[in-house]
Amino acid sequence: MSRESREARIYQRFLVEERERYSDEARAQDEDDMREWIEKAEKRKAIMYEEHDKRRKKRKTEAINESPAATFLPEASSSSLTQPPASLSAPVHVEPAPPGGKRPSSPDSAAQTSHSRYAVNSSARSPRLIKRMPMRMTAPDDDATASDTRALDAVSATATIASSPPSAPDLTPPTAVQLATPPLDKEKGADTEPAVVAPTVASASASNVATSTPPDAPSTSAPSPTKKKKRELPPTFLSPPKASSSKSATVAARPTKSAKGAPKPPTKREIQRAEKTKKEAREAAKKAQEERESRMTHQEYIAYLPQKYATRNRKSVLQGCVFLYIHQENKMRTSVQSRRCYDLMWEHGAEIVAEFDPERVTHIISCKPKLVNQTCQACNVKTIHDIPERIKTFIWTWVTGCISANRILTAASDDNYKSFIDRPPIPESKKFNPRRHEERMRRNEHDSAEESSEDEAVADSKQKTGPIPVAGPSTVVAAPEKDDPLAEFYEQARYEAEDAVSGDEDDAEPDVDAGPSSKAKALKGFQCDIVGAHLSIGSECVNEDIVRKLEELMKIHDARRENESDKFRVIGYRKAIAALRRHPTRIQTAEEAGKLQGVGNKTSEKIMEIISTGGLERLKTERNDGVDVMELFRGIYSVGSTVARQWYTLGLRTLDDVRERKAGIRLSAAQEIGLRYYDDLNQRMPRAEAGEIYGMIKQRALDLDPKLDIEIMGSYRRRKETCGDIDILITRDPCDGKTHAGASRCLLHTTSSYHTCLGLLMKLLRVLHQDGILTEDLSVSHGAGTALEAKYMGIGRRDATSKRRRIDILTIPHEQWGGALLYFTGDDIFNRSIRLKASKMGYSLNQRGLYKGVIRDPRDRTVKLDSGELFASRTEREIFDALGVPWQEPWERVRG
DNA sequence: GAGCAGTTGAT
DNA sequence: ATCAAC
DNA sequence: GCTC
Ligand SMILES: O=c1ccn([C@H]2C[C@H](O)[C@@H](COP(=O)(O)OP(=O)(O)OP(=O)(O)O)O2)c(=O)[nH]1
Ligand SMILES: [Mg+2]
Numbered sequence: 001m002s003r004e005s006r007e008a009r010i011y012q013r014f015l016v017e018e019r020e021r022y023s024d025e026a027r028a029q030d031e032d033d034m035r036e037w038i039e040k041a042e043k044r045k046a047i048m049y050e051e052h053d054k055r056r057k058k059r060k061t062e063a064i065n066e067s068p069a070a071t072f073l074p075e076a077s078s079s080s081l082t083q084p085p086a087s088l089s090a091p092v093h094v095e096p097a098p099p100g101g102k103r104p105s106s107p108d109s110a111a112q113t114s115h116s117r118y119a120v121n122s123s124a125r126s127p128r129l130i131k132r133m134p135m136r137m138t139a140p141d142d143d144a145t146a147s148d149t150r151a152l153d154a155v156s157a158t159a160t161i162a163s164s165p166p167s168a169p170d171l172t173p174p175t176a177v178q179l180a181t182p183p184l185d186k187e188k189g190a191d192t193e194p195a196v197v198a199p200t201v202a203s204a205s206a207s208n209v210a211t212s213t214p215p216d217a218p219s220t221s222a223p224s225p226t227k228k229k230k231r232e233l234p235p236t237f238l239s240p241p242k243a244s245s246s247k248s249a250t251v252a253a254r255p256t257k258s259a260k261g262a263p264k265p266p267t268k269r270e271i272q273r274a275e276k277t278k279k280e281a282r283e284a285a286k287k288a289q290e291e292r293e294s295r296m297t298h299q300e301y302i303a304y305l306p307q308k309y310a311t312r313n314r315k316s317v318l319q320g321c322v323f324l325y326i327h328q329e330n331k332m333r334t335s336v337q338s339r340r341c342y343d344l345m346w347e348h349g350a351e352i353v354a355e356f357d358p359e360r361v362t363h364i365i366s367c368k369p370k371l372v373n374q375t376c377q378a379c380n381v382k383t384i385h386d387i388p389e390r391i392k393t394f395i396w397t398w399v400t401g402c403i404s405a406n407r408i409l410t411a412a413s414d415d416n417y418k419s420f421i422d423r424p425p426i427p428e429s430k431k432f433n434p435r436r437h438e439e440r441m442r443r444n445e446h447d448s449a450e451e452s453s454e455d456e457a458v459a460d461s462k463q464k465t466g467p468i469p470v471a472g473p474s475t476v477v478a479a480p481e482k483d484d485p486l487a488e489f490y491e492q493a494r495y496e497a498e499d500a501v502s503g504d505e506d507d508a509e510p511d512v513d514a515g516p517s518s519k520a521k522a523l524k525g526f527q528c529d530i531v532g533a534h535l536s537i538g539s540e541c542v543n544e545d546i547v548r549k550l551e552e553l554m555k556i557h558d559a560r561r562e563n564e565s566d567k568f569r570v571i572g573y574r575k576a577i578a579a580l581r582r583h584p585t586r587i588q589t590a591e592e593a594g595k596l597q598g599v600g601n602k603t604s605e606k607i608m609e610i611i612s613t614g615g616l617e618r619l620k621t622e623r624n625d626g627v628d629v630m631e632l633f634r635g636i637y638s639v640g641s642t643v644a645r646q647w648y649t650l651g652l653r654t655l656d657d658v659r660e661r662k663a664g665i666r667l668s669a670a671q672e673i674g675l676r677y678y679d680d681l682n683q684r685m686p687r688a689e690a691g692e693i694y695g696m697i698k699q700r701a702l703d704l705d706p707k708l709d710i711e712i713m714g715s716y717r718r719r720k721e722t723c724g725d726i727d728i729l730i731t732r733d734p735c736d737g738k739t740h741a742g743a744s745r746c747l748l749h750t751t752s753s754y755h756t757c758l759g760l761l762m763k764l765l766r767v768l769h770q771d772g773i774l775t776e777d778l779s780v781s782h783g784a785g786t787a788l789e790a791k792y793m794g795i796g797r798r799d800a801t802s803k804r805r806r807i808d809i810l811t812i813p814h815e816q817w818g819g820a821l822l823y824f825t826g827d828d829i830f831n832r833s834i835r836l837k838a839s840k841m842g843y844s845l846n847q848r849g850l851y852k853g854v855i856r857d858p859r860d861r862t863v864k865l866d867s868g869e870l871f872a873s874r875t876e877r878e879i880f881d882a883l884g885v886p887w888q889e890p891w892e893r894v895r896g
Numbered sequence: 897g898a899g900c901a902g903t904t905g906a907t
Numbered sequence: 908a909t910c911a912a913c
Numbered sequence: 914g915c916t917c
Pocket of ligand 1: 713714715716720722723724725726727823824825826827828831913
């Protein structure tokens, strides 16, 4: 176990390094270097995959050896099962990488057929030099390993602790507790009496212990005030009544069965359960780590930082800064909050000192405003003015502000981030020289300053008007009393009400049912088979009121989303709603509603309730703060239900909480961007704007290579009136033999198509960035520089005055045009439907095309024992025909 | 009561 | 492996 | 949530 996790760590580190390299090299350099970079990247990639694969294989073998239960599966097939479908997507590259020139290219590369595509590519294009990456398996991991072991113990001993409601850090504890409960499942909650809980639990716990199966996540279980007191109890003490008893029975029964060799081991249910268990274990491990860190002193923790982050690259925003962090804690322990603050500062390049050293320290960061005494104490001075002026004092939000803005903020440089504290410009007491100050700050900055010393004054006066009276701004600004410590600092209030948004401008085109003729070859009953007349009724629909209510309910479920099945509940709603939308006449009765495909009993009842009472009781019952906050957080691009819930449990409630990294949360790069442009990104754009942006991109792409095939996809292609983003598909016909400028040589048959497209995406991205059309990247497929298949996701805008929009670009091999077109046109429900049909017919349909002869693992149909062979993908119609789906124009493929 | 699409990219 | 996204 |  510990070895595995160590490997994972190493792998992860590699990825991080890769990423850094990308940003350093790819961004900053010129055309000439690009190819070099691409080649390097290719090698790294090949190696990475190799390593990864090998590890996987090793594990697999071990697993097989260890568990005789697995013997019913022939080893051969089990290993073929581990092969990613790469070989199938590029059947041309069958031969494994030739052992390149001088250096031995990866010893066992022959075994690594799965990613030979990359290997072939790189060795073909760029002679050898594939050398094993010197993986540093050194020191820093030791302690991590240790922690893992330790964590394990912790898991088995006290699994539940992890999920027992954490004492919500610093933040409104009462709400936190109250709120942690709402995610409760109303249905189950309803039919299970609290009284029943006790007895059931007792029996459940017995069987659970026997099978050593931890209970359901307590976080979802009933709100029990006794929970806190009972922390020490065995993990089973609070299983959700009904479910747990039956489940544990199943679990107990299974093992015997599978031991016999009956090929019927893991039901979906059990898999889900196992996942939950693992998750809990992970959380417990994390907790143990936290626990250990919390026992450090601040000094120790600061000293430990370099080690903790030894494997990561630090960002440079705060480089050159030396921080002294002022807190209010017992020196012997560190709170999570403080630790996360240290983490964040360190990660972004700052130096941190535990003790004041006027020679070194550049900034004093106070965890909150008004900590004058602590500050003086920490600096060993009598009054705040004994601290040299060049040392700036800020509150924590300044740090997060700098990180968000990706530069060092000065007093007044940025309206959006003026949350800082500063010693008031003491008029004459000392030779406070703002100009010099500014200069100093400026040196740290990368951007040219638009601020001047006057700005500071302006900001000061602005601050006076700040809505939040935290430090009594008016008094402070008027005349800072030296005696009054509270007056020494002031905090700029932050306003900036974020609004939830969440625009569902809906379907511009409900389509009417019609579906008389729609028969598949063999199978029927698929949504994709229904040919609906698309009827461009204005967005109004006769059943609009019903739809609105149901949508609201759907949103609630979507926000709550506790387990996997809620996902399907939500798409159930989506389908029902869509059916209602395209129903041309006013629904009168439950029966009438029930006849619609996708509308069942539950929904019919709800519809009746709406018709007769004009409202839905459940809407009132179910809506609560928790749901609202979840919705708010999930509005951040790249924040899903898991993260939103985590934050919520930690006590965060607003976007500002997130901005400030309350409770020490961390944001991924994408989340940071998503947060920054929260409002823009939650708006859909008018169809016309999507067209304009597409036009600009297309033109630039064609400038790079006029032979490209470019199409705009997604909702635009379906002729929706508003578009949530811009989806662009690019390919190039390799048959003319011409190569793209970025392609070095055009070798052999279809490989050439790779080269043809090679680098194109990278170049295009560069141009688009230069022209200010793309403003930031969310993710760039690592093949963007080399492979034919690449995916880009980022953000751009029409011009500097427009809102920012999400932009997706896909490049694909020419022969997959049809499959890609079908995929990228959607809508998603249509895709799922047609894919389901393909699957039921023994095919598999994905964005590359329709595959024949797939053999799926009966235990988990998503696993393919044999990925089959490409059957159709030239055109969309080819695929439709093969599946017996009546042809539908893009705008007729609306199911959601 | 089982099953609900199939995949990529980041971490 | 998990999460989020298309 | 719906369907089979
Ligand atoms: O889960 C998904 C999501 C999307 N797609 C396909 C269909 C979809 O049409 C296309 C583009 O995705 P996007 O999220 O952009 O949806 P859209 O249909 O373009 O709608 P929107 O206007 O919200 O962008 O990718 C899927 O196959 N599965
Ligand atoms: Mg789209």
